[in-house]
Amino acid sequence: MNHEHEPYMKRCYELAVSAGKKGHDTFGAVLVHNGKIIEEAENTADFAKGIFGHAEFNLVHQCTNRYSDEIMEQSTLYTSCAPCERCLGAIASLGVHHVVCGVSYKAFCKLLPFDYQPVDREGLLKQLGIQMTIEESVLEDEGLHVFEWWGGEYHPLEELIAEMDEVKRKNRK
Numbered sequence: 001m002n003h004e005h006e007p008y009m010k011r012c013y014e015l016a017v018s019a020g021k022k023g024h025d026t027f028g029a030v031l032v033h034n035g036k037i038i039e040e041a042e043n044t045a046d047f048a049k050g051i052f053g054h055a056e057f058n059l060v061h062q063c064t065n066r067y068s069d070e071i072m073e074q075s076t077l078y079t080s081c082a083p084c085e086r087c088l089g090a091i092a093s094l095g096v097h098h099v100v101c102g103v104s105y106k107a108f109c110k111l112l113p114f115d116y117q118p119v120d121r122e123g124l125l126k127q128l129g130i131q132m133t134i135e136e137s138v139l140e141d142e143g144l145h146v147f148e149w150w151g152g153e154y155h156p157l158e159e160l161i162a163e164m165d166e167v168k169r170k171n172r173k
Contacts, residue, residue, distance in 0.1 A: 005078070005138045008032050009102050012080040013139070013146050015042040015055065020149030026080070027055040031063060031096075033075040039063055055079065056087035060094055069095050076100055080143055081108050082136055088121060092130045102143035104136035111147055111160055113167045 008030055015028025019042035027043040039062050045053035056079050063072070072095040081103040083091065091099060109116035125132050148157050 005100050005135075008037065008076075008078040009080070009100070009138045009143070011037060011040065012055075012078050012102060013143055015040060016080040016143075016146045017149050019043040019055070020146070021152060023152035024053070026146050026150050029055040029059045029077060029079040031059060031075050031077050033067075033071055038067070038071075038075070052086070054084065054087050056083045057090050060087075060090040063094055072096050078102075078138075080146060082134070085121075088125075088132075092125060092128075092132060097131050098133050098135075100135045100138055102138050102146075103140055107137070107140055107144060110144075111150075111164055113164060113171065115168060 011030050012028040015030070016026040017028075019028060020026035024043045025045055029041050030037045031039040039059055041055050041058035041062060043053060043055045044058060045051060056077070059077065067075075075096055076098040077091055077094075077096045078100045079087075079102065082101040082105040083099065088099075105119070106116045122132060122134055145157050147160060148154055150160070
């Protein structure tokens with residue numbers, strides 16, 4: 001693993017836990033330029049009110065019309081968990097070419113009610129003329145434990161995974 005990513009990923013995890021303790025889903029993101037965090041955001045989604053508020057999307061919103069294309073191209077966006085497609089599109093709109101994810105798409109599916117389906121996101125973006133490199137699994141074990149604070153209450157990771165395994169088992173019937 002590339003150890004230069006660790007401090008930025010740890011900050012993403014701090015932001016994710018902060019969001020979770022506020023009752024939101026546990027996601028955090030930072031934008032790094034020349035070794036310095038220039039923006040950071042946490043999840044503020046409220047599904048009951050229909051508010052999207054993913055950490056990556058919030059970060060993109062903060063950056064819009066604030067930084068030059070050159071700065072965006074030279075920056076790396078770090079996120080506690082692999083971004084959803086909607087956020088990935090928003091990140092691409094900034095011109096950021098490098099995304100580093102703590103928890104991979106595959107590992108995150110342990111906490112979702114469906115099984116992992118591999119998708120070549122970089123390839124799809126390339127077909128649209130967008131160059132982006134997505135690095136996954138940076139401090140992933142630590143990142144999975146961030147989800148213990150999902151929605152404001154602490155639940156051990158093993159319980160969360162077991163609960164989703166049961167949901168998946170029932171869905172397969």
